[in-house]
Amino acid sequence: MFKKSSGNSLTRIRKRRFLGPGRGRGTSRRNLKLVIESEDDREETSNSEMLSGQIWNRLGSKGRFVAISILIAIFMAASKIYYDRSQVDRLVFIDKTSRAQNSLGKELYQANCAFCHGDKLQGQPHWDKTYIEGKRPAPPLNASGNIALLSNRELFEITKYGGQPFAPPHYINEMPAFEMLLKDSQIWAILAFLRAEF
Numbered sequence: 001m002f003k004k005s006s007g008n009s010l011t012r013i014r015k016r017r018f019l020g021p022g023r024g025r026g027t028s029r030r031n032l033k034l035v036i037e038s039e040d041d042r043e044e045t046s047n048s049e050m051l052s053g054q055i056w057n058r059l060g061s062k063g064r065f066v067a068i069s070i071l072i073a074i075f076m077a078a079s080k081i082y083y084d085r086s087q088v089d090r091l092v093f094i095d096k097t098s099r100a101q102n103s104l105g106k107e108l109y110q111a112n113c114a115f116c117h118g119d120k121l122q123g124q125p126h127w128d129k130t131y132i133e134g135k136r137p138a139p140p141l142n143a144s145g146n147i148a149l150l151s152n153r154e155l156f157e158i159t160k161y162g163g164q165p166f167a168p169p170h171y172i173n174e175m176p177a178f179e180m181l182l183k184d185s186q187i188w189a190i191l192a193f194l195r196a197e198f
Contacts, residue, residue: 093152094152096192096195101189101192102192102193104189105190105192105193108186109194112178113141118138118140121145122140123137123138123139123140124138124139134171135172135174136173141197142197148198152195155194156187156188159182159191160178160182161179162176162178162179
């Protein structure tokens with residue numbers, strides 16, 4: 001039984017009879033209870049369920065398979081990206097004990113880096129003074145410099161992309177980029193040589 005309520009919604013009235021042991025015969029009827037449910041209340045809770053259910057049913061078995069496959073692929077791609085980013089610093093690109101990598105690194109250092117940083121990694125004089133506008137002389141790349149404070153990844157990025165992208169605004173960093181001159185493996189070889197020296 002439905003009853004029109006104010007507005008456009010219907011209110012359903014259900015009658016429940018609570019019968020005594022006589023099951024409705026004679027005077028054994030005890031009580032009559034009305035349960036009133038608003039259709040608006042039902043619609044609020046079930047609209048989203050109905051919509052998702054309708055979409056799910058309309059997809060069919062092949063559509064559901066494709067939808068689930070896409071969700072799994074997105075999850076796997078996101079997991080892979082997260083894992084790769086978390087592992088990037090743990091990966092060993094530098095092997096200080098590798099003679100081949102150190103030998104190659106020494107040759108590449110002499111050809112590309114020694115002009116500024118010195119044959120013995122000593123850097124240029126007065127590198128540790130304050131230079132407000134930049135143009136700091138090349139620092140030493142041995143234990144006396146600040147190279148020990150940088151991670152392998154930071155050193156790699158500074159060598160590959162140059163110092164300017166990592167400098168404060170309006171600061172002139174003269175460290176050149178070697179992205180176009182050296183392969184990544186060659187940069188790692190130079191860094192292996194440097195790390196082996198201290």
